[in-house]
Amino acid sequence: MPTDVERWKSEVYGTEIREHLFRFAEEGWDAIPEDERDAWFERFKWWGLYHQRNGQESYFMLRIGTPNGRLEPGQLRVVGEVAKEYATGPGTNPIFGDAYADFTTRQSIQLHWIKLEDVPAIFEKLEAHGLSAQQACGDSWRNIVGNPMAGDDATEVIDAWPVIQELNETFKGNDDHSNLPRKWKVSVTGTPDGSGQGDINDLALEPAYKEIDGEEQVGFNVRVGGGLARNEPRLARDIDVWVAPEDAAAVAGGLSALFRDHGDRENRYNARIKFLVDEWGTEKLRETLQEDYVDFELETAGDDLRDQYTYNAGGEGRNDLLGVHEQKDGSNFVGLNVLVGRMGADDVIQLADLAEQYGSGAARLTQRQNVIVPDIPDGELDDFLAEDLLEHYSPEPSPFMRGSVACTGTEFCSLSIVETKNRQVRFARWLKENVDLPEGVEEFHIHLSGCTASCAQPQIADVSLRGMKTRKDGEPVEALDIGLGGGLGEEPQFARWVTQRVPVDEVPGAIENLLANFDDQRDGTETFREFVLRHDDDELADLVEPEETSYEDPMMHNTKRTWYPYAEDDELDASPAPSLADGTPITSDD
Amino acid sequence: MTVSLRVLDDGAWVSVNDAREVSVSELWRLDDPSFCGCDLPDFVVENVLSVGVDGRTVTANVYGQCIGCGETGVPGWVPVGRLSDGKFVDIDRENTVLPVYDGDDR
Incomplete structure (x- = not known):
C-alpha cells in the first residue's frame, strides 16, 4: 500500500506546489485547511520549506540550495539581508541572538522563523539574484555537493x-x-x-x-x-x-x-x-x-x-579547507571557521563587504559548515587577514573550534533528541580553555548530531556524539552516545559506538580523559584513528571516562518539551505560535 | 467520525487530525519485561514506525532503546493517547507505566 506521502505526492508535487504555496502566503496561515496541513507541509519541502517543530507552528525553516556551495558575487549579501529582514521569530538564541544563517554539511543555507506570508517576497529577492530554494528538501535531486573551489583550486585534476x-x-x-x-x-x-x-x-x-x-x-x-x-x-x-x-x-x-x-x-x-x-x-x-x-x-x-584523499581523513594533508590556499590564477582562497556553521546576519553582510573589498565578492560554503572567501590577490592577503571579523571567524582556529560540526537540534528540529548547536559551542569553548591535544595533533573532529538522521555526519568524526537520553540521580537528562575513530580518506570507516548514554555534562570530561589516555598510550606519532583501530571496543570504552568537570550544562532537561528551549517561560503552553504574519499569536477558537 | 492518524516527518511525530501530538525523544516506562529483561524498560523513543487505533486508544509502534540496559528494538503497540468525540486526548506518557500489546492483542 502506498504511504501517505506517496499519495500526497501523486496528487500535487514538484514545480506546481509553488502556485499553492503562494496562494496560502497571500491568504495567510489559516488558509491552509486543518485537515490538509500534513499534506501541504510535506509538499512545501520540495520548495525548501520545512515546518518547524511542535510549539513553533506557522514558522518554517527555509533551505537555500547553493550548488557546490558556490555563492556568486553579491549572493552572500543577499543571504545576509534576507536573514536580517525575515529570519527572526519570538525566540532569541542566547549565543547567536536574532537573525542568523546556518551553513550546512551539504553546502546549503538554512534560515529559521520564516513566515509563510513572507515567502513570495523572499523568493523574489533570492531568485532576482540567482538563488533558489527549489528542491532543497523533499524527494528529489537535492543540492549537489563537491569541492566548493572547483574550477579554481590549484590542486584539481578536472574542473567539476x-x-x-x-x-x-x-x-x-x-x-x-x-x-x-x-x-x-x-x-x-x-x-x-x-x-x-x-x-x-x-x-x-x-x-x-x-x-x-x-x-x-x-x-x-x-x-x-x-x-x-x-x-x-x-x-x-x-x-x-x-x-x-x-x-x-x-x-x-x-x-x-x-x-x-x-x-x-x-x-x-x-x-x-x-x-x-x-x-x-x-x-x-x-x-x-x-x-x-x-x-x-x-x-x-x-x-x-x-x-x-585527505579531507576529513585524520592524517596528513588538508582535512578541511580552512586557511590560505593558492588558486589556479595565482590569487588565493581563504577558508574561515564558522563554529557549528551559524553566522549572525550582520556578520554575513560584513563578510560580504570584505569579500567585495578584497576578493571578487564571491563566497563558498564547505561541507564542514565553514565559509571561504576566494579570489584574494597576494597583495591584499595580509590586510584581509588582519580584519577584525576574522578574529571571530578565524582561518586558523583552535582545533576544537575547527573540528566542531553540529546539526540543528531540538531548537527547531522535530527529529532531534537533544540540544546541539549551542551545546557544541559550549563544548568547544570549554575544551579550548581546558584541554591540550597531544603533540603534533593539529586536527580533532567532534561532530554532534541530535539523532540517528546524522545531519552532522557523526560517523565520520574522530569523536562522534549522538543524541540520547539517560537518567541521572533518577531524573531524565539529555545524554550522548560516544563513537570513536570515524573518518574518510583512502580507507573510510565509520565510528564505533563504544560508550552509550553519557549525561551531557560529563561529555567534556570524557573527551578530556580520552585525549589524556590517547597521549599516554599513543604509539609514537600514530594518528587518533590509527590508535582507535588497534583497540577493541571494550578497551576503547575503558579509555572514555565520563566525568563531571567545571563544565556546566544549562540544558540538561528535556529541551524537546519546550516551545523554545531558551525562552524565559519555555513551557509548551506558553508558546506564542501559531501566529499571524506580524507575529501576533493566533488565539484558538476552542 | 473519521480520524486521521499518521506518522510524519520521517518518523518524528504521530499526527492525529493533522496535529503533531506525540514526539520522538520521549522517555517511556513500559510494562514489558520481555523487551529487554528489565522489569520496567526505561525506553527512549527514537523513531515512530506506525500508528494505529484500538477502540478509542491510539497506539504507536516505535523504535528505541532501554536506557537501563541499552537494548534496542521495537516493542509491541504502546498506547499514546485516547480519542474522545474524534479529538485526541493526551496521556502523561512520561509519568505513567505504559502497557505494551502485541499485534494480535491490539
Missing part, C-alpha cells in the same frame, strides 16, 4: 563545476526526476583530496583517469548507495563505471531514473538507494543501468585518486 552546473540545470524542475521515492544526494568532485565526501552520498562522481582510444582522459568513477542515516550507514559502492564529463548527466540521470522506477515507495525507511544496492548488489545495478537507462556502452572504472 561545469558538470555540477549541467546536472543542476538538467535535474532541477525536471518532471521526470522531480518525484523520487526519497531524497537523492549527489556529490561531484575534481580534486584529489576527497573534499566532495562522495562516500556518503547516494551518487558520487569521483575523479579518475581512463585510457580511451589510446589516450588517457580524466573523468569520473561512479559510486552509488552511500548515506549515514538511521543506524544504517553505508559507504557508496563502486559500480565499475567510468564516465567522461560530457556523459555525466546521462549516467547520473540514468541512475536517478533507475532509483525512481525501482526504489521502495511502500516503506520510507527502506527507500534510499543504499537499500536497493544492498538488495541487488552492484553487478545487477550496473546491468540494469546499462540495459534500461543509458544508450551507450558504459566504460569500466578508471584509475581513481583515492589513495590521495
Whole structure:
C-alpha cells in the first residue's frame, strides 16, 4: 500500500506546489485547511520549506540550495539581508541572538522563523539574484555537493563545476526526476583530496583517469548507495563505471531514473538507494543501468585518486579547507571557521563587504559548515587577514573550534533528541580553555548530531556524539552516545559506538580523559584513528571516562518539551505560535 | 467520525487530525519485561514506525532503546493517547507505566 506521502505526492508535487504555496502566503496561515496541513507541509519541502517543530507552528525553516556551495558575487549579501529582514521569530538564541544563517554539511543555507506570508517576497529577492530554494528538501535531486573551489583550486585534476552546473540545470524542475521515492544526494568532485565526501552520498562522481582510444582522459568513477542515516550507514559502492564529463548527466540521470522506477515507495525507511544496492548488489545495478537507462556502452572504472584523499581523513594533508590556499590564477582562497556553521546576519553582510573589498565578492560554503572567501590577490592577503571579523571567524582556529560540526537540534528540529548547536559551542569553548591535544595533533573532529538522521555526519568524526537520553540521580537528562575513530580518506570507516548514554555534562570530561589516555598510550606519532583501530571496543570504552568537570550544562532537561528551549517561560503552553504574519499569536477558537 | 492518524516527518511525530501530538525523544516506562529483561524498560523513543487505533486508544509502534540496559528494538503497540468525540486526548506518557500489546492483542 502506498504511504501517505506517496499519495500526497501523486496528487500535487514538484514545480506546481509553488502556485499553492503562494496562494496560502497571500491568504495567510489559516488558509491552509486543518485537515490538509500534513499534506501541504510535506509538499512545501520540495520548495525548501520545512515546518518547524511542535510549539513553533506557522514558522518554517527555509533551505537555500547553493550548488557546490558556490555563492556568486553579491549572493552572500543577499543571504545576509534576507536573514536580517525575515529570519527572526519570538525566540532569541542566547549565543547567536536574532537573525542568523546556518551553513550546512551539504553546502546549503538554512534560515529559521520564516513566515509563510513572507515567502513570495523572499523568493523574489533570492531568485532576482540567482538563488533558489527549489528542491532543497523533499524527494528529489537535492543540492549537489563537491569541492566548493572547483574550477579554481590549484590542486584539481578536472574542473567539476561545469558538470555540477549541467546536472543542476538538467535535474532541477525536471518532471521526470522531480518525484523520487526519497531524497537523492549527489556529490561531484575534481580534486584529489576527497573534499566532495562522495562516500556518503547516494551518487558520487569521483575523479579518475581512463585510457580511451589510446589516450588517457580524466573523468569520473561512479559510486552509488552511500548515506549515514538511521543506524544504517553505508559507504557508496563502486559500480565499475567510468564516465567522461560530457556523459555525466546521462549516467547520473540514468541512475536517478533507475532509483525512481525501482526504489521502495511502500516503506520510507527502506527507500534510499543504499537499500536497493544492498538488495541487488552492484553487478545487477550496473546491468540494469546499462540495459534500461543509458544508450551507450558504459566504460569500466578508471584509475581513481583515492589513495590521495585527505579531507576529513585524520592524517596528513588538508582535512578541511580552512586557511590560505593558492588558486589556479595565482590569487588565493581563504577558508574561515564558522563554529557549528551559524553566522549572525550582520556578520554575513560584513563578510560580504570584505569579500567585495578584497576578493571578487564571491563566497563558498564547505561541507564542514565553514565559509571561504576566494579570489584574494597576494597583495591584499595580509590586510584581509588582519580584519577584525576574522578574529571571530578565524582561518586558523583552535582545533576544537575547527573540528566542531553540529546539526540543528531540538531548537527547531522535530527529529532531534537533544540540544546541539549551542551545546557544541559550549563544548568547544570549554575544551579550548581546558584541554591540550597531544603533540603534533593539529586536527580533532567532534561532530554532534541530535539523532540517528546524522545531519552532522557523526560517523565520520574522530569523536562522534549522538543524541540520547539517560537518567541521572533518577531524573531524565539529555545524554550522548560516544563513537570513536570515524573518518574518510583512502580507507573510510565509520565510528564505533563504544560508550552509550553519557549525561551531557560529563561529555567534556570524557573527551578530556580520552585525549589524556590517547597521549599516554599513543604509539609514537600514530594518528587518533590509527590508535582507535588497534583497540577493541571494550578497551576503547575503558579509555572514555565520563566525568563531571567545571563544565556546566544549562540544558540538561528535556529541551524537546519546550516551545523554545531558551525562552524565559519555555513551557509548551506558553508558546506564542501559531501566529499571524506580524507575529501576533493566533488565539484558538476552542 | 473519521480520524486521521499518521506518522510524519520521517518518523518524528504521530499526527492525529493533522496535529503533531506525540514526539520522538520521549522517555517511556513500559510494562514489558520481555523487551529487554528489565522489569520496567526505561525506553527512549527514537523513531515512530506506525500508528494505529484500538477502540478509542491510539497506539504507536516505535523504535528505541532501554536506557537501563541499552537494548534496542521495537516493542509491541504502546498506547499514546485516547480519542474522545474524534479529538485526541493526551496521556502523561512520561509519568505513567505504559502497557505494551502485541499485534494480535491490539
